[in-house]
Amino acid sequence: MTTLYYILIAIALLALIFGVVLGIASVKLKVEADPIVEKIDALLPQSQCGQCGYPGCKPYAEAIANGDVITKCVPGGQPLVVKIADLLGVDVPATDFTEDPxxxxxxxxxxxxxxxxxxxxxxxxxxxxxxxxxxxxxxxxxxxxxxxxxxxxxxxxxxxxxxxKTIDNWDWKFDPKLVIPVVDTTSAQKKIIVGEK
CATH class of the missing domain: 3.30.70.20 (Alpha-Beta Plaits)
Incomplete structure (x- = not known):
């Protein structure tokens, strides 16, 4: 019976040692993701449809970060091309998206x-x-x-x-130059919310 206890203690110690080794390895060997890839991936529609020639949106985002063209996403269409071009700071390329966006x-x-x-x-x-x-x-x-x-x-x-269009999918564009006066009825002070200057 005592042999069984020794075996259980040995297995528990091995599990603890391997856990510590794996924890240290995960911190030391951590690979940092490219932040531009994450930003491009967040813009993509995440349909994983493969129409761009890549198996999913993340591989296409990596390809864009490495210099591939930004006009391959069919579900995203022209609006997505404009967003990615704005993110990358490049001119919006001509696309062959002829259908209604x-x-x-x-x-x-x-x-x-x-x-x-x-x-x-x-x-x-x-x-x-x-x-x-x-x-x-x-x-x-x-x-x-x-x-x-x-x-x-x-x-x-x-x-x-x-x-x-419904209230849930409406494109609520905010005019950054808009000035909104706000009156607090509980005090005599007026507040003004101003957009970008």
């Missing part, structure tokens, strides 16, 4: 859906729900508009529709 989401005509699950397999963000031989539907809040589900559909029941 209004965001779109996928829509399934449920009367035509045969439940083949090919669209579910193609969706990189799991925005489609359904099961084999049953009707599928799209969760609009999760859909990034990458259009990867359209091509695999054998019945052509998936179409891309423009998203309607």
């Amino acid at each position: 209004t965001p779109k989401v996928a829509f399934i005509d449920e009367n035509m859906c045969i439940g083949c699950t090919k669209c579910i397999q193609a969706c990189p963000v799991d925005a489609i729900i359904g099961t084999n031989r049953a009707m599928h539907t799209i969760i609009p809040d999760l859909c990034t508009g990458c259009e990867l589900c359209v091509a695999p559909c054998p019945t052509d029941c998936i179409s891309m529709i423009k998203t309607q």
Whole structure:
């Protein structure tokens, strides 16, 4: 019985030693991420659709930081190109985005859906729900508009529709030169909020 205790104590000590070694190694061997890559990645739509030629948004952000062109993201379109160019401090390049930049989401005509699950397999963000031989539907809040589900559909029941503006997705642009007078009713002092000068 005492041999069992010695074995358990030895295993606990080994686990403690390995834990300390791994903790020290994680601090000493930590690789710092490039902050520009993180900023570019934050701008990208995170659809992981692969239309840019990279397996996801993070590898494309790394490629942009290393000099690749900034016009490959189809779901982001021209507005994304402008944001990335502004972040990098370069001129906005000419793009071949000829379609309307209004965001779109996928829509399934449920009367035509045969439940083949090919669209579910193609969706990189799991925005489609359904099961084999049953009707599928799209969760609009999760859909990034990458259009990867359209091509695999054998019945052509998936179409891309423009998203309607709501209070949640409205672009609330703030004019930095705007002056807003604020009156505090509990005191006689007036406050003025001024944008950039």
